[in-house]
Amino acid sequence: MDNFIYSIPTIAYFGKGQINILGETIKAHGGSKILLAYGGGSIKKNGIYDAILKQLQKADISYVELSGIQPNPRVESVDEGIRIYQENNCDFILAVGGGSTLDACKAIAAGVKYDGPVTDLFVNESGLSNIAAAAPLATILTMAGTGSEMDMGAVITVGKDHKKKVILHPLVNPRFSILDPEYTFSVPEYHSMAGVADILCHLMEQYFTPDANAKVQDRMNEGVMKVVLEDAPKILANPEDYDARANIMWASSMALAGFQFMLGKPMFPFPLHGMGHELSSMYDMTHGVTLALVTPSWMRHTMQKAPQYLPIFARFARNVFDICEKDNAAASEKGVRQLEAFYNAIKMPANLRDAGVKEEDLETIAEKAVERGNLGILTSIGKEEVLQIMKEAF
Amino acid sequence: MDNFIYSIPTIAYFGKGQINILGETIKAHGGSKILLAYGGGSIKKNGIYDAILKQLQKADISYVELSGIQPNPRVESVDEGIRIYQENNCDFILAVGGGSTLDACKAIAAGVKYDGPVTDLFVNESGLSNIAAAAPLATILTMAGTGSEMDMGAVITVGKDHKKKVILHPLVNPRFSILDPEYTFSVPEYHSMAGVADILCHLMEQYFTPDANAKVQDRMNEGVMKVVLEDAPKILANPEDYDARANIMWASSMALAGFQFMLGKPMFPFPLHGMGHELSSMYDMTHGVTLALVTPSWMRHTMQKAPQYLPIFARFARNVFDICEKDNAAASEKGVRQLEAFYNAIKMPANLRDAGVKEEDLETIAEKAVERGNLGILTSIGKEEVLQIMKEAF
Numbered sequence: 138m139d140n141f142i143y144s145i146p147t148i149a150y151f152g153k154g155q156i157n158i159l160g161e162t163i164k165a166h167g168g169s170k171i172l173l174a175y176g177g178g179s180i181k182k183n184g185i186y187d188a189i190l191k192q193l194q195k196a197d198i199s200y201v202e203l204s205g206i207q208p209n210p211r212v213e214s215v216d217e218g219i220r221i222y223q224e225n226n227c228d229f230i231l232a233v234g235g236g237s238t239l240d241a242c243k244a245i246a247a248g249v250k251y252d253g254p255v256t257d258l259f260v261n262e263s264g265l266s267n268i269a270a271a272a273p274l275a276t277i278l279t280m281a282g283t284g285s286e287m288d289m290g291a292v293i294t295v296g297k298d299h300k301k302k303v304i305l306h307p308l309v310n311p312r313f314s315i316l317d318p319e320y321t322f323s324v325p326e327y328h329s330m331a332g333v334a335d336i337l338c339h340l341m342e343q344y345f346t347p348d349a350n351a352k353v354q355d356r357m358n359e360g361v362m363k364v365v366l367e368d369a370p371k372i373l374a375n376p377e378d379y380d381a382r383a384n385i386m387w388a389s390s391m392a393l394a395g396f397q398f399m400l401g402k403p404m405f406p407f408p409l410h411g412m413g414h415e416l417s418s419m420y421d422m423t424h425g426v427t428l429a430l431v432t433p434s435w436m437r438h439t440m441q442k443a444p445q446y447l448p449i450f451a452r453f454a455r456n457v458f459d460i461c462e463k464d465n466a467a468a469s470e471k472g473v474r475q476l477e478a479f480y481n482a483i484k485m486p487a488n489l490r491d492a493g494v495k496e497e498d499l500e501t502i503a504e505k506a507v508e509r510g511n512l513g514i515l516t517s518i519g520k521e522e523v524l525q526i527m528k529e530a531f
Numbered sequence: 532m533d534n535f536i537y538s539i540p541t542i543a544y545f546g547k548g549q550i551n552i553l554g555e556t557i558k559a560h561g562g563s564k565i566l567l568a569y570g571g572g573s574i575k576k577n578g579i580y581d582a583i584l585k586q587l588q589k590a591d592i593s594y595v596e597l598s599g600i601q602p603n604p605r606v607e608s609v610d611e612g613i614r615i616y617q618e619n620n621c622d623f624i625l626a627v628g629g630g631s632t633l634d635a636c637k638a639i640a641a642g643v644k645y646d647g648p649v650t651d652l653f654v655n656e657s658g659l660s661n662i663a664a665a666a667p668l669a670t671i672l673t674m675a676g677t678g679s680e681m682d683m684g685a686v687i688t689v690g691k692d693h694k695k696k697v698i699l700h701p702l703v704n705p706r707f708s709i710l711d712p713e714y715t716f717s718v719p720e721y722h723s724m725a726g727v728a729d730i731l732c733h734l735m736e737q738y739f740t741p742d743a744n745a746k747v748q749d750r751m752n753e754g755v756m757k758v759v760l761e762d763a764p765k766i767l768a769n770p771e772d773y774d775a776r777a778n779i780m781w782a783s784s785m786a787l788a789g790f791q792f793m794l795g796k797p798m799f800p801f802p803l804h805g806m807g808h809e810l811s812s813m814y815d816m817t818h819g820v821t822l823a824l825v826t827p828s829w830m831r832h833t834m835q836k837a838p839q840y841l842p843i844f845a846r847f848a849r850n851v852f853d854i855c856e857k858d859n860a861a862a863s864e865k866g867v868r869q870l871e872a873f874y875n876a877i878k879m880p881a882n883l884r885d886a887g888v889k890e891e892d893l894e895t896i897a898e899k900a901v902e903r904g905n906l907g908i909l910t911s912i913g914k915e916e917v918l919q920i921m922k923e924a925f
Contacts, residue, residue, distance in 0.1 A: 140546025142545070148536065149536065151534060152533065354781075356757050357785070383795070388747050391751070401545065
């Protein structure tokens, strides 16, 4: 096992009605004038917005708003948030929504304490952002999947070509997150399942690394994967199944909390996210869906190019899908097929073509995916390999 | 799933040579004059003590010492620590050792900020200690098992009858813990395996509760249990197997970090610890060993008295021991037998008699075990039931 530092500074308030701690808890964390940020306004329809205002009023906390944060949040939203925060002398940020709102707010939190363009704060060669201070942030999660509610990462879209850039620093970890599974009851099926695909991918990105004998991390990871596979279909069957929503929500948080399942293992670079982000950039496609689209062909590609890692794919098949098959190659392939069947069951598109990807774009996508460097961790994945994987997934 | 709060404030520095962050990290946490506390002095033989002094000197941190903290630490050691800390105007506590030293230091941390006897701070009816402030504490773990390095609990022995009392409060969570698996290479076999039994029991106490559909917690728990079962024998075979020591050490920390595997489930009262503590009190027996001694008969007792929970025992057998058996009662019994075989393999005494317990003491032990109330969570365990379990384990 490699050396590591484990630090999960975010406190999670999990369960029904946890909104009731909001006002006093913001106050305890030093908030008196907050930037209240959210997305398209669904929180005004489902009562969450009103509940928040009631809490703020009760605790004598004033607020200004940033609304309309879009999926795949853009740096322009971040800049607007920074301006509003600073003009109003805010001292705390409350992000209400899914991954997009949370990520935008993490960038705002870092940006308001930095005297220059927020784009300076994207991850540099060190693997981390150069952040010296950040405003305190809390989140209220309304969609499970991102993991942003418990981690130190944010993905921001910049430029005309919708490039995805990453902010990564412990200072942007939320101080606390309110996780009420009931808030996800009204998330439409498509987005609920895209969230499920996102969770599963976070777990797999941390799982498929060269073996470091970090067994506690791997066994815990497999356990969470099993729950995701078991409970996602229950949400399809009944969107108001509290326990299923709760298990998926907690799986989302655990998957990225402190990147705990990859501690002691070779780090990053999350190749599936590297490819998926380019699909989102080009087609504004839902993040989780892009990950489901490339995963099986990435697995087969890696199994073929780096057969020395077949034992890891076989272990995945055996421990997560309970596949009884002694031969590693056969077990691995059965694992991929089971995963494909799962994606099919949760109604992910069958391939890139069905998802609206154009064959003539694949070359450009492949080129952009490796702009920041090789994507591989088990194998080298340059432009040519991304293209192969994309064609396989087409 | 029940509502819960997840909070793991301790930062873990895990791996070889992490001692090198000690000085600067104490300083970053505000320490300038520390109480350095340890047990019998083995740290002077294995080089840890010298490494600590070098770190303190380098960071210009002065120190006073409390040494000789005994296994099953007594309140007298705590009182001495409080006196030394206060007389020397310390501002930080560094605990170096296993569970006993760590627990004593947690009590000292709370005691130095309290204007009265530390015995006032034992857990009250609320289930928590009444603690308003505590000195900052860091730990260097030299033995895996306790989990004290990542949790908010401490067990202190008081009085002539060696009563075990509990301190439980988030304020006594260590600020940081240094976990270097190499520091456990020299732990004797008996104590290494007692630590293993302790870890396994922490996991089981959180596992065997009425089902709350908290699947993420349960699956992660099973994953850690599997690692403990797999890697403990490797330590027996080779005490310097780094990865095995690392996995067992991380299993120890994960098992009690934020009591994360029981979040969202009915809470406490850790019946196995309730019984084990009385054996330690009466015979000064190693904590982990007492737990191994009572667990199988507690399981069989519960399976018989509360057959409605057989599915949980059967799930344990299937998911942790990979037992293929459809009938719940048969699967459960096979699970207990496998657990007994494991205890046997790690050289735990076969029964209470072999461990030196006297039959005529059982009645007294049973009486004391329920002094604070019923021990059951799956069934009611009063004096009569403790006696039955003890007789079964004799």
